[in-house]
Amino acid sequence: MARTERRWYMQRIQRIKGFSANSQGFTIVELTLVIVFMAVLIPIFSYLLVNTYQDSLYLNDQIKTTTQTAQALSLIEDDVRNAASFESVKPAQYSDFYGPRSAGSSGVEAWNYIGYSNSNMVLMTQNYATNVNGLSNDRKPLFIKPVNFSCQSTEEVLNRLKYLTIYFIYNNTLYRRLLTDSRICPGDTPIQKQTCPPYIADSSKDASCQANDEVLLENVTGFSTKYFQISADGTSQTIESTFSPSNPPPPDMVLAGANYVEVTITTSTPGGGESSTMMRRIAKANS
Secondary structure (H helix, E strand, O other): OHHHHHHHHHHHHHHHOOOOOOOOOOOHHHHHHHHHHHHHHHHHHHHHHHHHHHHHHHHHHHHHHHHHHHHHHHHHHHHHHOEEEEOOEEOOOOOOOOOOOOOOHHHOOOEEOOOOOOOOOEEEEEEEOEOOOOOOOOOOEOEEOOOOOOOOOOHHHOOEOEEEEEEEEEOOEEEEEEEOOOOEOOOOOOOOOOEEOOOOOHHHOOOOOOEEOEEEEEOEEEEEEEEEEEOOOOOEEEHHHOOOOOOOOOHHHOOOOOOEEEEEEEEEOOOOOOEEEEEEEEEOOOO
């Protein structure tokens, strides 16, 4: 009876420990094969996982760049459609390294129409100033303080106040600058604020500066504009073909007849370096 009980207890202990009388462990060969298999599989799995993650990041960067480029073009389109005119020459208020012609004395040649090429990295429009943004029902135009009339004169004898919008590239970044007119009637406050380069210290900025230039898009490798004159019958010709190279108009009148512009932006995706180009043709409504 004691032997039977002892055997029963031994079987009980083996079951409790999870072993049976006939159980066997892994052999050395099996363990070696498993280790070798895992040593091969883990690097492959890690490589695929890292590549998938990097591809996901790159795709996100592409989507982000495309979205930001479209947003920048939409802002440009809004300014162009509401522009009173295209500008071809604008002296700088100070030595401005942002301008493509910054080598000019004290920056006087900084903003200048320079023809149709990839080096043409400036778009300038004159727009009408308003008291609030375009989404408000209270939006109204503002007027220049007249010399021979009071600000209470009828609007027919007052000139509408304008501001200059400059789109330009500096260090592969697309900026938007606003230059406002200070000849304003008392009590009127334009929604548009004059901006300046962010690199200028606050203590050195011109007194008219109210904000930094707006950053619209980074990783820009090309920004070009091409102007057209479209007649009432739909005939289109480039502005440069409307005048003789031997007898061109004054610099400030080169784009006087332009009522249509083609804007092209080329960007590179961070990390991947692949280029993407978006172009938009925009008609100026105030022709």
